């Protein structure tokens with residue numbers, strides 16, 4: 379009934395230990411993940427995780443309150459776990475550059491009413507993703523350059539290996 383994360387780094391964080399859920403807060407203050415007839419009357423929700431983590435806030439006993447508790451688990455527990463794992467790894471720029479090339483090479487084209495070669499709608503999104511990745515690499519390159527050079531002697535960022543026709 380809870381939320382089990384199954385994306386990147388799921389194995390690394392032992393995702394089975396981190397099932398998140400909106401626990402019901404009963405009138406006597408008890409918090410439970412068991413939703414039965416016995417727990418049908420409750421006064422709010424609080425984010426819980428199977429690992430023992432508890433959210434900071436109490437939310438109303440409404441559908442929105444349940445969603446807010448789930449969101450708190452996601453933003454304040456799951457994401458920090460994933461970010462801690464991500465900080466352990468460095469992806470070389472060469473890998474990202476190769477990925478950007480791979481994306482650009484996967485583009486497919488169609489012909490518009492005027493007979494011009496145009497990207498299909500789906501591949502326009504792929505090209506956008508590749509361009510964002512390229513911009514990220516350029517930005518990182520500029521950061522490195524500016525740390526090692528006085529601002530008035532900054533080298534230009536390296537040119538793109540692909541033509542900038544879009």
Ligand SMILES: [Zn+2]
Pocket residue numbers: 395396397427428429430431455
């Ligand atoms: Zn957890």
